[in-house]
Amino acid sequence: MYVAVKGGERAIDAAHAWLAAERRGDTGIAALSVAQIREQLALAVNRVMAEGSLYDPDLAALAIKQARGDLIEAVFLICAYRTTLPRFGSSRPINTGDMALTRRISATFKDLPGGQILGPTFDYTHRLLDFALMAEGEAPLAAPPPPSPPHRGGGEAPLPATLPHLDTPVPPSPLVGEGWGGGGTPAPVPHVTDFLNRDGLIQSEVPSDATPPDLTREPMELPASRPLRLQALTRGDEGFVLSLAYSTQRGYGRTHAFVGELRIGTVAVEMDIPELGFAVDIGEIEVTECETVNQFTGSRTEPPQFTRGYGLVFGQTERKAISMSLVDRALRWKELGEDFIGAPAQDEEFVLMHADNVQATGFLEHIKLPHYVDFQSELELIRRLRAEAITQREAAE
Amino acid sequence: MTSHTATFDRKTWMGLLARAKPERLAQLFPELPAHELLRPPEIGAVMVQGRAGGAGSAFNLGEMTVTRCALRLISGAVGHAHVQGRDKPHATRAAVVDALMQTDQAAALAAQVLAPLQDEERVRRSARAARAAATKVEFFTLVRGEDQ
Incomplete structure (x- = not known):
């Protein structure tokens, strides 16, 4: 029951003034600029963009600054702002096959066309605190090392159409011309699942351009279609999606996932402009994509084959994309004719109704x-x- | 092909203008000719879609900020722009260039604005690709027991 109560305005004003001062911290220390947050806390910015469902690094950086680094509060600010924007329309589905890669790894094939590209990763770091970063004036950045010479072959990169199957020797990378600054725009690198697809060993995806449901516009309806689940997962709380994914690995809805491919890079966003009658690029975004290849021994309705889980998230957000693909796969039990074993990650209602951290925070904190x-x-x-x-x-x- | 003789179709130049850094575009094309706004620059959002499995059903990934603008030059040429971000002068400038590219000034503008944007984008992309290539793993197989 709610009863209007008056009073407390003075206390609230004083609390907000103090909050502003606390946000600024010690004024003897230089203030952070939004550009500094955008450039130097880029992974926090990415998380806020992904969970706030709005790709705009400057706004996400501003939200982080205003929220004193509380990322869920920053997501809340972005969501609130997003709802004030008129919607101009929808893009065409982005083509991740044309991604300009900064990272691309596969846990299933060592030698794959296009190669394994580590990119700017925390992997293989020793996780030791780097006290040099604490010292005044950072050490100058190291120049990137030159690429190592190709082990075999060399010369021109082959055309993608001439790429051999995986069971034949691997050609030099078609990603870029070898050497520095060589060549033009690199050729697209094929998806790993395409190779398995060619042999019919993996469940195939059926392309559909049906207008997907949008849970930011209509209330969520269950049972949910896969497009709706993917939208809920890509904007879901990273911690929640991570824990669910981890639970499937520990046996609560085991799906035997391998990372078939993880890629990070930029893709063009293209939209049909009615006034023009054709589609144009309206910008470029960075995304992380994870495709899992899952062991599947067959079910009542499906033959033994590999199945797939999919993760696609704004920004460089590797942990989230992998988590999303595991949970996506676990939620697909019905269409693949698997048994529901009561695992939380299989339970669509449980997953979808609890993934939104702004909603969760709102309900949780209202009790105070x-x-x-x-x-x-x-x-x-x-x-x-x-x-x-x-x-x-x-x-x- | 040198950039000075490059020709651009409308789709290409609109993409270049949309992806350009607002400051850079303003530098290359500082003075806006007289124009009438048909749709004043407006900030909004576009829902970006992905595909399940990279190839299947479309789904909503999230929105991105976009600014759009439509205008008419004295000559009657109409220009449109949809550019990423929330920079209204960027959208206005892109729409002006789009309109001018449909006039007899196209060749001059292509050389003055579009070619530099395209060259710079190409350099930026190949530098990044080269940086990625430097992190490419070169596997080599150690001598195995049965080889000895």
């Missing part, structure tokens, strides 16, 4: 707001029950 009247009635109820209980006990004695 005044509930004086609610509580007053609870208090009266407990007093009456106690009185009755005591009366009955005395009567029994």
